[in-house]
Amino acid sequence: MKGISVVFFLFLLISNGTSQAQVIFQCASPDAQIGLLLYENDGTPLWEATYKGQTLILPSGIGFILKDSINLTTGLEIINPVHTSFEETWQAVWGPNKFIRNHFNELRCHFVHNKTKITFVMVFRVFNDGIGFRYEFPEQNVLKDFIITDEKTQFHMAGDYTAWWIPADFDSYEKLYKNTLVTKAEHVNTPVTMRTENGIHLSIHEAALLDYSEMTLKKNSTSPLVWEAELVPWADGTKVIATTPFKTPWRTIQISPDAVGLVSSNLIINLNDPCLIEDVSWIRPLKYIGIWWGMHIGTHTWTEGERHGATTENAIRYIDFAADNNIQGVVIEGWNQGWDRWGSRGAFDHVTPASDYNLVKVADYARQLGVYLIMHHETGGDAEGYELLMDSAYILCRNLGIHALKTGYAGGIYPRGEHHHGQYMVRHYQKVVETAAKYQLMLNVHEPIKPTGLYRTWPNMMTREGVRGMEWNAWSDGNPPSHTVTLPFTRMLAGPLDYTPAIFDVLIENTTTERIPWNFNIDDISKTRIHTTLMHQVALFFILYSPMQMASDNIENYEEHPVFEAIRLAPADWDESVVLNGAIGEYITIARRSNNEWWISCATNEEARTLIIHTDFLKGTKAYKTRLYQDRSDAHYNTNPLVFEIKDTMVSGGDTLQIFLAPGGGAVIRVYE
Secondary structure, eight states: OOOEEOOOOOOEEEEOSSSOEEEEEEEEOTTSOEEEEEEEETTEEEEEEEETTEEEEEEEEOOEEETTTEETTSSEEEEEEEEEEEEEEEEOSSSSOSEEEEEEEEEEEEEEETTTOOEEEEEEEEETTEEEEEEEEOOBTTBSEEEEEEEOOEEEESSOOEEEEOBOOSSOOOOOOEEEEGGGOOEEOSOEEEEOTTSOEEEEEEEOOOSSOOEEEEEOTTOTTEEEEEEOOOTTSOOEEEESSEEOOEEEEEEESSHHHHHHOOHHHHTSOOOOOSOOTTOOOEEEEEETHHHHHTSSBSSSSTTBSOOHHHHHHHHHHHHHTTOOEEEETTOBTTGGGTTSTTOOOSSSBOTTOOHHHHHHHHHHTTOEEEEEEEOTTBHHHHHHHHHHHHHHHHHTTOOEEEEEOOSOOBSTTOOTTSHHHHHHHHHHHHHHHHTTOEEEESSOOOOOSTTTTOTTEEEEOOSOOTTHHHHSSOOOHHHHTTGGGTGGGSSOBOOOOOOSOTTOOOOSSOOOOSSOOSSOGGGOOOSSOHHHHHHHHHHSOOSEEEOOSOGGGTTTOTTHHHHHHSOSSOSEEEEEEEETTTEEEEEEEETTEEEEEEEEOSSOEEEEEEOTTSOSSOEEEEEEEEEOTTOBTTTBTTOEEEEEEEEETTOEEEEEEOTTOEEEEEEEO
């Protein structure tokens, strides 16, 4: 149901202990649990967020500093406040939930700067799962082309909350999450997730990041509890270049009484515009494998030579395996020329194959077997050069019947001085998305700008990396078990994640070729491994949602392995997802449904635990078959990671399951008719 209606409008004058008065405008969520208050004190606006009457974010500043020292944080008059409400249920092109409710109350406030007469609008939307607000600059005589030198949006935490965060970096998100108090988090990337003393969870991020610089959060110099927007700059120090009419991204605060509610939130995707692609019939979620892991562990190379991974013969072998095992796609990295020139300008040729790779033959063979060949374009950070070649490379994909593309930006950005996360690259990434849609290409972007829900508007943007992912286990000390059960509550609040899970050879010992270091951050290559059990890896395939989901191990480690059955039988798309339990960095359980079949997945950190799962999501009293894939009782991610057991039983709605997880372990349950 859609509807626009006027809702309550509150105008109050209250004393603040001075001769000044504060004007308050208030907007509440549809369920009246979350509140947004807007104050104006002597021309300075402040905003505040509450949950069930408790202040979570104290009065915090807003506004901008424009070029020529124009200060749009004070000297502002609020005019024409308008309240509306909106409700709809819309259908997504792909999961994890096909039907999404979008219900909010909105407050729009116009601001006029007394000195310059510049006007802008603040739009606040209050949902049952949080708050979003953005700035809009309408077309006006006193402001046309302008430069933002600083955004002054503030987030003043009402307490020293527990926080999970990664340090701000203008070029990479590939870091382990820290768990500290807010006062110890000086400069962070978003999403940053927090928990109050009484268990309320909140996360700050942004939505609809278009033609703007990424927002990081940096401590205000006067208070250890105040974060202020710190925009990633252009090479010359400029933050944002704009022309009216102009809209900023939404600043978002997801709010929940528990960690599970954060994972279930649709606030960020709801703050994006509806789909702009008229024909979406070619957009198809898929599972994929690829010639990839061997290069990371050092048994193969991206470059041509005797250890080259992307040969015609090897590609055919992977396509055969995919066709035989209900895997819809194959990515082949290192297929093209230019890998020996990585890092130089114009290094990569996105059209010409390597001498030992017959692109036309491989593409034809994949098409005959009904397997998606996923094209791979590594740019080495040369965004400028890639834009010159994009159309010709995408035309090649179209001519070969290729509808999926993985891109990479591993390296310093060309033009030099620009950052991965600045406005220059935000514009570039968006150009890639829109051009890819023109040529009917689905995208999987590595070294990306962080997700902000744009996959609603451009559903060909299937998934992104933007995380310390699986490959770090191949050439460094690796990721601890707690890392992957932190991600659903942090990075994944932003959107789908190409973590590349499901390594079965967790000890990296099933290699017939010598491992040669290429990018190793550890002295002894033999010490590298995956720090989970085998079953934790299988569980991640279902927990770390991606509509292009990779089973990332070399296929030799899957052949005739009984647990690979779970990945082979798993759906590529989901109709519904339910988060059953979870605690940040400790454990999580998620149930996902495709048609009448459910898959339940659980994972834990370094601690063993038995999880209680209530099956209320199974409607009625009907009995279902189940197949449980779980750690054996003596499994341990450090000492005995490969042991597992498979059990068959029955379950009905309302039953209670007890699932054992070994230290660093996991479990998957298939529930079917």
